[in-house]
Amino acid sequence: MKTEKEITIYDIASKIGIAPSTVSRALNNNPTISAATRKKITELAEKLGYQHNPFARNLRMQKTHTIGVILHELNSQFITSVLAGIEKVATESKYNLIIGHSGENAKIEVVNANNFFHKRVDGIIASLSFDTDDLNHFKQFQNKNIPVVFFDRVFEKSDAAKVIINNYQAGYDATAHLIAQGCKRIAHITSSLKRNVYSERKNGYKKALEDHKIKYDEKLVIIDGFKEEDAIRSAKRILAMKHLPDGIFITNDFCAAVVIQNLKDAGIRVPQDIAVVGFNNDSIGKVISPKLTTINYPGFEMGQVVARTLVNHLKGIWDMNLTNTVIIKSELIVRESSLKKGKD
Amino acid sequence: MKTEKEITIYDIASKIGIAPSTVSRALNNNPTISAATRKKITELAEKLGYQHNPFARNLRMQKTHTIGVILHELNSQFITSVLAGIEKVATESKYNLIIGHSGENAKIEVVNANNFFHKRVDGIIASLSFDTDDLNHFKQFQNKNIPVVFFDRVFEKSDAAKVIINNYQAGYDATAHLIAQGCKRIAHITSSLKRNVYSERKNGYKKALEDHKIKYDEKLVIIDGFKEEDAIRSAKRILAMKHLPDGIFITNDFCAAVVIQNLKDAGIRVPQDIAVVGFNNDSIGKVISPKLTTINYPGFEMGQVVARTLVNHLKGIWDMNLTNTVIIKSELIVRESSLKKGKD
DNA sequence: CTGTTAGCGCATTCAA
């Protein structure tokens, strides 16, 4: 158990015969230190393998240099891409990340938020769980001027900073594409309408139907989760419809893949009998047959924008409360699963 | 900017008229405190909304209560399951997690290891990147008696603690299954043989061939990455073979899915012409056609075992150096992609 | 059972 002692600024100071405060200043690039002493200090620090002690520093500065990231889940390629984008910016900016995911459970989301609050994070990045009803658990941060940026799953009404795509437009585009392929009876499989991403996509779906004189039918809208068992259930509900749809707009690629699989198992041809459009552009879409038409959702870019927004605010470079909504571009990617025309 | 002051144990102490150390003890469940004062203290702490300051505590205790997790990537369901398992145990045991992933790059792995060392983690959980050549970057932890547990991608020769599956057996089972389905010419798509998981699976593959009097042929072994572009390249190499194989054992499900897709695009029937077995039991295997036969790799259990091993060691419950290798059970899951018999 | 005291390593005010 011979744990070598860590090098501190005192060790450096006494070895050179100067004050610890001078060492501290030199190591923090304080301009009041002469070039000569700075050189001596940095060289010795290097030689001894000095590493600052973040706890002492944080205790002293009352800052943690840590960003808390609150996610609903880690199960999609979209969300891991976002995380990679956040991580890139955070690392560049010398911020640490702590990650909490709620498993789509509002109660756990609250626990994570409280936990991060107690850990005294400098800022928060969050995407809401399925069933989060309010933002009360984020109030504590605002009260202490700890900035919070939401992305993807946000409260659009709230005046908090947020980074989103135009879900309405994406929903419209997906549906309009199905209509252009000749679909006249388009079902919609989505999830909790509490979440902007789903309610907005549904609004876009509805508007596209209206614009093309197709009557909106509540019975064609299925709301459920996106896990395998949920998707199977949704597929069964589609198959149980007296009058089958000829197109489905599903707001999640994995779910779409499972639904397509189940339709095929039931003898239905995709896209000939039912055309399908997914959402997210997960890589799963390229390995299923037929390959999935979907909406590209640039997670990595979104992650970078979110983190950049927060970090710039923390560093006082700009006030994120001024430009509080950033909209990231997304677009329809047409593959096989929706191409009815000329197929049949 | 009215940042309210945090409540400290001094606030509680002075309000009650006792010593701060007593408050500290009471809040840490030190048994030497009388029930009466403990009650007073905990109640007031609750009322004032006291939260301990982890920096002061860490500074004082020279412990961080943080575990560094070094991963190769976050892109498979297996690895996110492992992470979920680790997180469960860590949370239960009041440990924080910091996660670094290398993107399969040994250099970044070294950077992450050094970074975690400087952050003074209490312990390390690691799975090696594709091209990691040595464990030198983990030496610094051992020198300071900071425990390191490896999982999945390990150096089997090293005497470090590790949690693995029996990759040799899994490789043997997968191959023997293909042979039992009538395959006589079995290709193998895998990755860097520097990694135990791949070299062991290959050894199992080889042994199964031998045991069934099939000659091992180097030219049937393809070594590449598992990303989409890698998998496409591997599929092309299969298709370019003069004498096509009638079975392929692929050590990654996503890669297997892409390969199957490409074989089908080339007019090859799976499993009739070529049977395929994957590895990991990612959910992608259930949504492709044919559904993928694979090896179940219980990530969540593995994550829990790894974290439990480390935490118990940290808490002094047991010395993990005594039982330094844990083997987790895995098994073959037969679906459609390998079932040649009676198909043709 | 509880109080006193000291110090973890650092950044910062005030003095020089």
Add this chain to the structure above:
DNA sequence: TTGAATGCGCTAACAG
């Protein structure tokens, strides 16, 4: 340009 002194909040050794 540098030094001395202080305290961030907490835990632990020691004393009572």
